[in-house]
Amino acid sequence: MEEIVVLIVGAGPSGLATSACLSVHSIPHIILEKEDIYASLWKKRAYDRLKLHLAKEFCSLPFKPHSPDSPTYIPKDMFVDYLDDYVKTFNIQPKYQRHVESASYDEADGKWRIEAKNVLTGGVEVYVAEFLVVASGENSGKYIPELPGLDSFSGETLHSSEYKSGAKYENKEVLVVGCGNSGMEIAYDLSNYGVQTAIVIRNPVHVVTKEIVRVGMIFSKYLPIFIVDIMAVLMSKILYGDLSKYGIRRPTKGPFYLKATAGRAPVIDVGTVAKIKSKEIKDFKHVLNETGMPKNDFPHHWKGEKNLYCCGLSRRGLFGVSMDASAIADDIKKVVTEKLN
Template sequence: MSFPSSYPTYMPKNMFTQYLDDYVSHFKISPLYQRNVEFAEYNEVSKTWFVKARNANSGEDEKYCAKFLVVATGEATNPYIPEVEGLNTFPGKVLHSTQFKSGKEFENKNVLVVGSGNSGMEIALDLVNHCAKTSIIVRSPVHFISREMVDLAKFMLKHFQLSLVDSLLVMLSKLVYGDLTKYGITRPTEGPFYMKVKYGKYPVIDVGAYKKIKSGEIQV
């Protein structure tokens, strides 16, 4: 079931949750919430999955058998704040990206974003859009690609080797974004999808941060 044509490319939370509700209604799914999976095993003989879960409300164990099992727990669900000398005595506000709501409260304030992943870049963009004086720390080389490039790559990966798709993505990125080193950003020597497979590291899917970096509104 595709997203409605009226939905924007980057939809807000309320639109996405509405889509999930519509999906459940359309396919007549009855989700079971408040279940903690404790065990899952595949039976080679019956070709089925055996899953044991605990009902968080009643505390009772529940057992399920299914032909397919989808693991969708996410890859970055646990917030991590590294130990930084002096952080405990820093007089300003310190937030993890999971706690960030809007750049509005930081209007006209000096803000440093630590980390140049997708969350960091999007937060920096939101801060600038709310008139915060924004800087971002980019420690490691990073790929900049667009949503359209991702869509093209996903299609090509069905027909071509990953290395070929990565080469095309890097070429397109250079054409669209040019030389990023003059802004303090370097590209990795390995391809974006290869890095995702090998290290679990995502490329930056640009939604506007690049223009702000180029204009100097986001300092690297």
């Protein structure tokens, strides 16, 4: 059994950011990561053409802004290099291939008991911590719905996290299920490789550009969300016109309101809309289920009861990760300091 002040579950950007913030406060902690490497989603399961959808000023982790020379929208490989440098800078050393199986709070001791399976040895390791931070990420798990006939489908079926490039699908027919940011960009990439591409359109979605989002995030610091939404929707209408004739309907609520209250991100267009308009990409209609997220609303989502925290689940991407990690570390420091005094 190992005792520690803080235990962090997950070594993605959320876990790394929390670790860095705790290190700055000189608070002992460990990270348990189920994969064999940190930031596994970025290093193993991100498609080749991926770039950060938000401008770099909204995607830096605590205490390490992106280089002024880096592009506004950072490519995947450059962001991975940034994470590598972040880990070296703060000497972050996760314990890999530890799959957390249970976590229980001991009311008598006021501590968390965490059991994790060591994938390499098959043994179960026990940790006791005063504080528990869940930093497993919003997109750590993949979901493939059960569809009639899918089990007998003779073609290839894969989740977006397994997609790398459209090169291997050249001259084939591919249906992309889901019109979120990954689905739209994958459909665009497939079409660029000459793939006969169709996409399943979700319920009403906002379609915007990266620059519309960037402007909106800047103005949201100074203006009410409903005004920012009016501006964003107006810019989208001017740029794209009426998309309903192409199977894309706008929600009645604004894009920034939906992101803040329901976690529904707007679709950031990388060129897919033009291909849908030209019928290079065909659309189908479908409805997908929503998934659950933190119980508490933003900005109080990161703190639970009994020294339990969550990082990176605010539905605000890397910008939210940075905010969560700083808030968690500051709160833990406050509690630890009060105990010492």
